[in-house]
Amino acid sequence: MSWWQDAVCYELYPRAFADSDGDGTGDLAGATARLDHIAGLGADAVWITPFYPSPLADGGYDIADHTGVAADLGSPQDFDELTARAHRLGLKLIVDLVPNHTSDQHPWFQEALAAGPGSAARDRYLFRPGRGPAGELPPNDWQSAFGGPAWTRVPDGQWYCHLHAAEQPDLNWRSPEVRQAFTGILTHWLDRGVDGFRVDVAHALFKAEGLPDAGPGQHRDPLRNHLMPYYDQEELHPLYREWRTLLDTHPAPPGAVAPHERVMVAESAVFDPTRLARYTRPDEMHQAFNFAFLEAAWEPGELRRVIDASLCAPGGGAVTWLLSSHDAVRPVTRLGSAARARAAALLMLALPGSAYLYQGEELGLPQARIPDDRILDPLWERSGHTERGRDGSRVPLPWSGDRAPYGFTTADPDRTWLPQPDDWAPHTVAAQEHDPHSTLTLYREALRLRRDHPASDPTAPPHWHSAPGDPYLAFRRSGLTCVVNLADRPLSWTTLGVTGRPVLASGPLDGDAIPPDTAVWLLDTTPEPQSLEVQSLEVQSPEGDGHGRAH
Ligand code: NOJ
Numbered sequence: 001m002s003w004w005q006d007a008v009c010y011e012l013y014p015r016a017f018a019d020s021d022g023d024g025t026g027d028l029a030g031a032t033a034r035l036d037h038i039a040g041l042g043a044d045a046v047w048i049t050p051f052y053p054s055p056l057a058d059g060g061y062d063i064a065d066h067t068g069v070a071a072d073l074g075s076p077q078d079f080d081e082l083t084a085r086a087h088r089l090g091l092k093l094i095v096d097l098v099p100n101h102t103s104d105q106h107p108w109f110q111e112a113l114a115a116g117p118g119s120a121a122r123d124r125y126l127f128r129p130g131r132g133p134a135g136e137l138p139p140n141d142w143q144s145a146f147g148g149p150a151w152t153r154v155p156d157g158q159w160y161c162h163l164h165a166a167e168q169p170d171l172n173w174r175s176p177e178v179r180q181a182f183t184g185i186l187t188h189w190l191d192r193g194v195d196g197f198r199v200d201v202a203h204a205l206f207k208a209e210g211l212p213d214a215g216p217g218q219h220r221d222p223l224r225n226h227l228m229p230y231y232d233q234e235e236l237h238p239l240y241r242e243w244r245t246l247l248d249t250h251p252a253p254p255g256a257v258a259p260h261e262r263v264m265v266a267e268s269a270v271f272d273p274t275r276l277a278r279y280t281r282p283d284e285m286h287q288a289f290n291f292a293f294l295e296a297a298w299e300p301g302e303l304r305r306v307i308d309a310s311l312c313a314p315g316g317g318a319v320t321w322l323l324s325s326h327d328a329v330r331p332v333t334r335l336g337s338a339a340r341a342r343a344a345a346l347l348m349l350a351l352p353g354s355a356y357l358y359q360g361e362e363l364g365l366p367q368a369r370i371p372d373d374r375i376l377d378p379l380w381e382r383s384g385h386t387e388r389g390r391d392g393s394r395v396p397l398p399w400s401g402d403r404a405p406y407g408f409t410t411a412d413p414d415r416t417w418l419p420q421p422d423d424w425a426p427h428t429v430a431a432q433e434h435d436p437h438s439t440l441t442l443y444r445e446a447l448r449l450r451r452d453h454p455a456s457d458p459t460a461p462p463h464w465h466s467a468p469g470d471p472y473l474a475f476r477r478s479g480l481t482c483v484v485n486l487a488d489r490p491l492s493w494t495t496l497g498v499t500g501r502p503v504l505a506s507g508p509l510d511g512d513a514i515p516p517d518t519a520v521w522l523l524d525t526t527p528e529p530q531s532l533e534v535q536s537l538e539v540q541s542p543e544g545d546g547h548g549r550a551h
Contacts, residue, residue, distance in 0.1 A: 004196070004263045004286055004354060005318040007044040008447055009094065011358040013326045014051050014073055015060070015417045016396045019409035025417040026396060026408070028074035032082045034399075035089055037429060041362055041440075042447030045092035047198050047265075049326060051079070055105050057167035058378055059326070059394065061096075061200060062103035067188045076192075083193045092195035094263065099182050100201040101168040109169050117158050124178055125169050126161035127154075128211065135159075140211050142230055143218045147382040150230070161211075163204055163230060165378040173205045173239070186246055193253045196263035196286075202240075202279065203268040206233035222271040222295075232270050240264070240284040265289065265320070273313040287354060290320045294328055298335045298344070298517075300466070300473050300486045307351065311461065319353030324361045330393050333367035339517040342442055342506035343484050346519035347473065349446045350482035352461060357443070360397055363427045364439035367392040374419055395420055400430035445504050449521065453480070465498060474498055476524075484519040493522065500524035 018030030028051060038046055050060035053068045060070070069076050086093045102109055108124050115121035117129075128139040130153065138151035139159050151159040152166040161170045171178050186197065208229035218228065226232040243264060252260035266279045266288040279288045296306045310319050323331045323344055331341040341364060348355055370391045377389025395418045399407035404420040406428050413420065425431060432438035462475035471487035474496060481500050485491040490513040500522030502509060507518040514520050 002261050002286075003044065003092065004261070006352070007092070007354045008042065008349075008450070009045040009047050009092075009354065009356050010038045010041065010043040011325060011356060012038070012046050012048045013359055013394055014048060016394050017359055018397065018399065019411065019416075022410040023072070024405075024409050024411035024415035025072050027072065028069070028078040028082050032078070032085045035082070035085050035091065039089040039091055041357075041444055042451060043091065043357065045094060045195065046086055047094040047356070048082075048096070050096045050098060055103055055167065056376070057103065058165050059376065059390075061098055062101070062105075062165065062168045063098050064103040064105045064107075066098070066102075066182075066185045080192065087193070093193075094196040094198055094265070095189055095194050096200055097182075097186065097189075097197040098200040099171065099173075100204050101162065101164060101170045104167045104169055112160075113154060116156055122158070124172055124175050126172050126207065126211070127158045128161070130157070130159050141213045141215070141218075142211075143214070144382065145219055146379050147384075147387070161207070163201070165382065167378075170207075171205070173235070179239070183242075183246065186243060187250065190247070190250045190262065191253070193256070194262070196247070196265070198265045198267060199285070200267050201269075202266035202285070202288075203231045203236070203270050205239065206235040208233060222269065222291075226270045226272050226275040232268075232275060237278065237281075237284060240266075240279065244283055244285070263287065273309045277313040287318060287320050289322060289325075289356065291322075293348070294322050294324070298340050298486065300471055300484075301468060303347070303473060303486075304464075304466075304468055307462075311352070319351070320356060321348045321351055321353060322356040322358070323348055324358040324393065325356070326358065326394055327390050328358075328393060330365055330367045331361065332364055333392075337517060338364050338366075338439070339507055342439060343517055343519035345443065346446060346504065346506050346521060347482060347484050349450055350462075350475075350477065350480060350521060352477060358393070360393075360395075362440055362443040363398070363429065363432060365395075365398075365424070365427055368395040368418075368421050370395075370418060376418065391418055394418055398424045398428040400428050401425070442504070442506060446521075449504060453523070465496070472496075479524045481522045481524065482519060483514060483522070485514040485516055488516050490515050493520065498522060 012031055014031055015026045017026045018034040019026050020030035020033060051070055051073045052063045053065040053070050054060045054062050069079050083093050112121040112125055129135050130139055131137040135157050138149050142150035144150045144163055146164050150161055150163050153159050162168050163170055212229050214228050247262040263286040266285045268276060268279050268288050270276045271292055276288050279285050290310050292306045296302050331344055332338045335341055335344060375391055377391050379387045379389035396408040396416050401407050402425040404413035405416050406420060406424060409416055432440035460477040462477050465474035465476060466472055472485050472491055474483040481498050483493050483498055492512045494512045502520050503523050505520040507515055
């Protein structure tokens with residue numbers, strides 16, 4: 001079995017993780033200094049979101065130099081130290097590859113603007129004349145995922161395509177020069193020793209020939225995403241096969257521990273499971289994010305449907321699970337309570353495959369409300385101030401202390417990368433570290449059990465004990481049974497016919513009664529290690545406000 005098939009990968013958003021130089025923004029040296037938190041949690045890998053030079057029009061996903069390091073985050077040497085430290089701690093390191101677009105400040109785009117219509121420089125992007133008598137209308141009806149048209153006009157009258165912010169012009173993936181440049185970018189980071197790539201907007205690189213209209217209802221029904229002319233085009237797959245060969249054949253860096261298998265994970269907003277599975281065929285990507293699980297409501301029927309569909313989807317890759325990311329409303333808030341977020345974590349971590357955790361999830365952080373004048377997300381402006389965007393899940397982590405900046409930085413609290421709430425003292429790592437009832441302890445215990453106990457065999461499929469329509473979920477894998485009570489009254493596992501000894505629970509149990517919105521893991525194997533004791537964990541955080549995903 002390969003390391004990534006059951007890996008727990010921790011998403012690190014560097015500007016909000018830890019600040020080493022007191023400027024209020026997290027950086028690479030800060031991340032290196034705090035990597036032991038991730039290793040101590042029991043994760044196997046770290047995915048670090050973009051740390052490249054960027055004007056920050058979209059949190060760093062607008063890249064001006066794909067092989068550089070942003071000055072506010074450190075230097076290439078700092079990146080090497082982060083990689084070396086991760087490897088010393090036994091953590092793999094995955095970096096973000098953002099091939100769909102560049103920053104408008106990228107030298108290529110600046111060159112394209114200067115060179116004018118018909119130039120080779122413009123051919124690296126998607127420049128087109130407009131429609132209407134004077135070309136005053138966009139070339140087609142495409143809408144940006146952030147709201148508004150996916151086209152912006154330049155002074156000479158041409159329009160360029162951007163599926164996200166106007167500061168993120170889309171590349172022309174039919175340009176051989178673009179393709180070749182990205183081979184160089186992948187090679188650069190492989191040479192620096194990374195263990196893989198998370199491929200941003202992996203479903204969008206190629207647009208249908210002729211750029212036809214998409215029609216009404218764009219971005220409204222994710223299940224139709226693969227039908228859009230700007231998504232899920234056939235030409236993606238030969239490209240991913242090419243990259244897979246590069247990953248498989250690129251020499252391992254000196255001193256790498258064999259087997260040195262590098263991975264690609266697709267960030268693909270394709271929700272049809274059969275279409276999504278095409279990204280993870282055996283010679284393409286290793287994994288694709290399972291957004292259907294992240295988006296599922298706290299409802300047993302829907303969760304069961306999503307889990308079954310995810311496990312059944314064809315394709316060679318392992319299943320992934322995630323409850324949060326820097327793009328999503330934090331689960332405590334999205335699912336409606338800290339109790340549900342904790343139960344959802346035990347559900348996710350009992351499933352076979354790989355899990356992605358997002359920084360702060362292990363602390364039970366709720367979504368923060370960002371004051372209007374501090375919002376950074378381009379969604380806020382592009383939606384005409386109707387969508388606050390994703391900043392509420394990108395607030396600096398609370399490490400210690402009883403007031404902001406909670407050990408994140410030595411800067412004044414009003415200078416932190418996004419402001420931290422006043423009531424986060426109970427959420428700090430220091431406050432939760434030795435508390436047996438904390439969310440941090442729950443995650444550590446879950447990851448330890450998952451890793452150490454034979455019942456955690458990642459290839460063992462779940463056998464459902466609950467039936468579709470039951471107000472609870474119960475399944476067994478090897479000797480481990482996971483029961484999640486989604487009903488509004490307690491549920492006795494003995495009455496359900498579930499056997500085993502409880503080894504971990506997301507909330508306090510009352511004998512064999514599982515309270516509402518609580519999950520329990522039961523072991524039915526012998527001998528049982530002495531350390532596998534029940535963690536009767538109290539729920540700490542206040543109820544959230546139950547909002548859905550940020551975009
Ligand atoms: C997905 C990234 O996760 C998100 O943060 C970003 O805004 C878009 N891709 C565009 O790069």
